Amino acid sequence: MEQVNEITDIIALTMGAAWAAGINLYAAIATLGILGATGNMTLPPDLQILANPLVIGAACLMFAVEFVADKMPGVDTGWDTIHTFIRIPAGALLAAGAVGDINPAVSLAAALLGGTLAAGTHGAKAGSRLLINASPEPFTNWTASIVEDIMVIGGIWTAVNHPWFFIVLLVLFILLLIWLLPKLWMGIKMLAAKIKQLFSPRQAPPPLT
Numbered sequence: 001m002e003q004v005n006e007i008t009d010i011i012a013l014t015m016g017a018a019w020a021a022g023i024n025l026y027a028a029i030a031t032l033g034i035l036g037a038t039g040n041m042t043l044p045p046d047l048q049i050l051a052n053p054l055v056i057g058a059a060c061l062m063f064a065v066e067f068v069a070d071k072m073p074g075v076d077t078g079w080d081t082i083h084t085f086i087r088i089p090a091g092a093l094l095a096a097g098a099v100g101d102i103n104p105a106v107s108l109a110a111a112l113l114g115g116t117l118a119a120g121t122h123g124a125k126a127g128s129r130l131l132i133n134a135s136p137e138p139f140t141n142w143t144a145s146i147v148e149d150i151m152v153i154g155g156i157w158t159a160v161n162h163p164w165f166f167i168v169l170l171v172l173f174i175l176l177l178i179w180l181l182p183k184l185w186m187g188i189k190m191l192a193a194k195i196k197q198l199f200s201p202r203q204a205p206p207p208l209t
Contacts, residue, residue, distance in 0.1 A: 017159075027149055127184035
């Protein structure tokens with residue numbers, strides 16, 4: 001039973017770190033680092049660097065920057081676009097680091113799964129924000145950003161303290177993601193078509209005869 005619990009803890013931390021990285025990487029790193037530094041969790045050897053005060057400080061600083069940027073319509077989309085090349089590989093690295101030195105094959109598998117999960121959560125975040133930004137009022141954007149921040153911090157805490165519960169929630173989230181991503185893609189395509197139509201030159205009416 002103890003071995004089962006240990007495996008569950010590893011899976012929850014591995015997938016939790018990758019899931020959170022796709023939404024808000026800096027909040028995920030800061031939360032893991034603070035939990036490790038305060039003794040509320042034992043970080044795996046490959047992730048103990050996150051408890052370093054310099055890493056925690058840098059993550060908190062970048063989280064503060066993202067906290068502001070993420071609540072500005074248009075700026076958040078640019079921020080998400082840039083972080084496509086940061087969140088996904090970081091999610092893979094965090095997932096690989098969470099399993100430790102069990103086996104190189106296990107680490108590679110964790111990195112592949114973690115990168116895929118981070119890509120899925122990042123895609124859902126970026127796609128939903130793009131559609132939300134089509135609304136002229138900023139309040140929906142602010143609400144979505146704050147909910148995402150709470151989800152990341154709360155999700156990491158749940159993965160560490162209640163791994164079984166987190167895994168159940170993660171499975172439900174993945175099912176929701178499978179249903180949601182195609183709809184987001186269709187919405188983005190429709191939005192792009194409308195924008196293209198706005199900027200396309202209008203044809204002159206035919207001359208009267």
